[in-house]
Amino acid sequence: MSVSTLSRFANKVVIVTGGASGIGQAVVRRFAAEGAIVTATDVNETGLIEGAEQVKRLATAGGRSSFVVGSVADEDSVKKIVQDVVDREGRLDALINVAGIIRSKSIIDTSLDQFMEPISTNLIGTFLFSREALPHLLKTKGNIVNTASTAAHYGHPFMAAYAASKGGVESMTKALAWEFLRQGVRVNAVAPGGIETPLSTNNQGNLADVDLTLFQRLIRPDYLWGKPDQVASIYALLASDDGGFMTGEIxxxxxGVHN
Incomplete structure (x- = not known):
C-alpha cells in the first residue's frame, strides 16, 4: 500500500460513498493522505471502522476522516449525510460515488427485485448523492467522480443488471457534465475492469464452475487483477486540479484487457 506524497486536497471537503472496502476504502485512504477532510459512508459498519484505523495511519498531509453508516439508495439518509457534512465543515468540494453491488446471474433466472438491486445502489444511489451535493458543489466549483465499469460497454456475461446500472451511470455522467459545464462543476467517471476487491471476489460464488471460467476469461483473460490503490489514484487525478480540463470523461x- 503506497502513500501519496502529494497534498492536492489540503482542506478540501470530500464525500466518498462505499468507503468500507475495496476501491471505496482505497479512495478514502488516498484522499485523506493528500490532505482531504473525508466523510465516508457505507452500509458496512465493520468495514468503516477498519478503514478509519487505516486512515489514521495514512493521513500524513493533515487529512482526516469521519465515517457514517447509511444506504445510498435511501433518499432521507442521503439528504442527511450531505447536509450534515456541509453543516459541520461549511462546504463541499468533491463527491466520489463508489458504492456499488454486483449480481451475476443469467437473465432468465433473474427476478425483477434481483434486477433492481444493482439499479438501486449503483444508479439511483449515484443520482441521489449527486442531486444533493450539486447545490453545494456549485458554490465551490467542485466536482463529481462516479464509478462506471467496463461492463457498461463490453459484453460481460451474466451481468445484465450490473451492466445496465453502469451504463446508466456513464450516461448520467456525460449529461451532468454538459449541464453544469458553464457553471464550473466538472463530472467524470472511472470505469474499472477486474479489480481485486471483496465485491468482485464474493460475487464469483454465484456462478457455476463452467460459467465462472467464461466469466473470468472475458473480464481478465490472464487471471491477473488490478489493485484498489491503482484505481484510487485515478479518482484523485480526476477530482484534483490536475484533472481540471477534464469533464464528461469515462x-x-x-x-489493457479491453484494448
Missing part, C-alpha cells in the same frame, strides 16, 4: 482502468 476513464477506463483495466490493465
Amino acid at each position: 476513464v477506463k482502468v483495466d490493465g
